[in-house]
Amino acid sequence: MFKFFIGFILLSRLVGNPFLALIILLVILYILDRRYVGIFPSVMKPFRRARQISKLRSTISLNPNDVSSKFELARHLTERKKYKEAKELLLQIEDRYEQSAEFWVEIGYVNLKLNHLDEGESQIIRGLAINRKAQYGQPYLRLAETFRHTDHDKALNYVTQFQEIQTSSSEAYYLAGSMYKALGRIEDAKRAFAESTAIYRSLPKYKKRQERGWALRSFFAKLR
Secondary structure (H helix, E strand, O other), X not given: OHHHHHHHHHHHHHHOXXXXXXXXHHHHHHHHHHHXXXXXXXXXXXXXXXXXXXXXXXXXXXXXXXXXXHHXXXXXXXXXXXXXXXXXXXXXXHHHOOOOHHHHHHHHHHHHHOOOHHHHHHHHHHHHHHOOOHHHHHHHHHHHHHHOOOOHHHHHHXXXXXXXXXXXXXXXXXXXXXXXXXXXXXXXXXXXXXXXXXXXHHOOHHHHHHHHHHHHHHHHXXXX
């Protein structure tokens, strides 16, 4: 923080405008974060997603039977929180993806967000029965988040199952710690955050870039 302040003072004198100096420093900080850490979200991602959605809509309009494009479009729409439209697309292709774990966890998540909890839970469980490691265990966390206010035992069970799958990921332990914290399990949360940073230290260099942001989040979460 002291170095940031000194840099701000020097840059302000150089450009002659403290507001412009602050903007330049923030841009530099963002670039460094995206290059080496990864805490800040990508400002380009929403634009790339919008272009991809437009491209997929065009593809489907030319070929209404393109089920893979419909599935991909539904995923993008889910990310943009357009759950109703995503569900309509997924229902159109259900017969082609009956044995797909990815399909069932996707439509299950959409139903959870539409507040169709029983249907969404059963669909996600069906997908996980096909492939327990679908989406790297993320469906378990989604279920835990859904039930954390109404059924703590069920939520904790889903967090535990998630941790059984993700045993060597800083991100996984950070997410689990966040869920434990939301459930009021403060000591469990601290242990998960500590494990997240410990895992990061043991990773090879090529993996540390991917996990560094989650390790930092865990470090600061552990202090609070």
